[in-house]
Amino acid sequence: MDRILISHGNGGKDTQNILQKYIFSKLPEDLKKTNNGLGLDYPDDGAVISSGDKIIVSTDSHTIDPYFFPGGSIGKLAVSGTINDVIMMGGKPIAILDSIIVAEGFPLDDLDKITTDMISILKEFNISLIGGDFKVIPSDSMKGIAINTVGIGVSKNPIIDRVSEGDSIIVTGPIGVHGSVIAALQYGIETQLKSDVKPLMKLLEIFDKFQGDIHAARDPTRGGLAATLNEWVQLSGKMISIDEKDIPIPDEVKSITEVTGLDPLVLANEGVAVLSVSSDKAENIVEELKKLGFEPSIIGKVIEPKNKDNKGLVIIRTEVGGAKILEMPSGDIVPRIC
Secondary structure (H helix, E strand, O other): OOOOOOOOOOOHHHHHHHHHHHHHOOHHHHHOOOOOOOOOOOOEEEEEEEEEEEEEEEEEEOOOOEEEEOOEEHHHHHHHHHHHHHHOEEEEEEEEEEEEEEEEOOOOHHHHHHHHHHHHHHHHOOOEEEEEEEEEOOOOOOOOOOEEEEEEEEEEOOOOOOOOOOEEEOOOOOOOHHHHHHHHHHHOOOOOOOOOOOOOOOHHHHHHOOOOOEEEOOOOOOOHHHHHHHHHHHOOOOOOEEEEEOOOOHHHHHHHHHHHHOOOHOOOOOOOOOEOOOOOHHHHHHHHHHHHHOOOOOEEEEEEOHHHHHOOOEEEEOOOOOOOEEEOOOOOOOEEEO
16 A cells, blocks of 8 residues: 555554554654653653643644534534543643644634634633644645644643553443444434533542542543553553443444444544553542543453463453454544544
């Protein structure tokens, strides 16, 4: 292949291959992070810059079809997604920059609605918009709108994705909702589902209260739950075992994925976090999450593999008593989803 494919942007193996070949492999180790910080040595959606209180920096680009959808818009998606990337590293978001690219002929009313969605989130959580850029591309070069955002946060104790043997895996809410909504729109399937897109600011209370017991945190966007868990075992050399019966998948998500042939475990989520936590505190964390309005479930645990061939595997224990490997997503999942 000598061309970029849609699957290269879907957050799975193909994306990993592109990043490794064309970016990560070209950088010496000392240019993958700042002094005493974290960067591409622990690939995540954000980075840690050391300066007294740690500064968390995250950047993301957002492209979705359609750019208005039940439960939100590309504006709400862009700001919420970047806020969540900062939060997942234990940072309190304090500022955002944005860069908006639109095609010539894009409706001004739509731009107004999108920027209103963005700014309303920033106002709600008292987060500054400190800079940005706006570009227009000829209509024969692109369609619609794309938004890049940079998030800045601060933290005394950043969360570094280091899952530990015996950890419990918690999801904070139903899986596969956002991806199913966008898939339904793209496939022309009627649904009452709304995207779960929202900032996860309340998680900062959990991170503060259970400091030291939260060993890893991610918002499973592109590539979904499957990508997050596979990235964790790749980084740690551990295994993760999850129970199918404990994964909260709404009936409407199941219906859409059955019709489309998609796997809910690889679909994007925009208002859910996955946590790897000390097992002795897992139930307490679940109870605190419920008090904050989340719908958490403990879905599995981290295991030290007895056989070296089992390092880096995610295993699903099925409802009928069997087991299968949950692989890193590959190929074309749902294009232009976030």
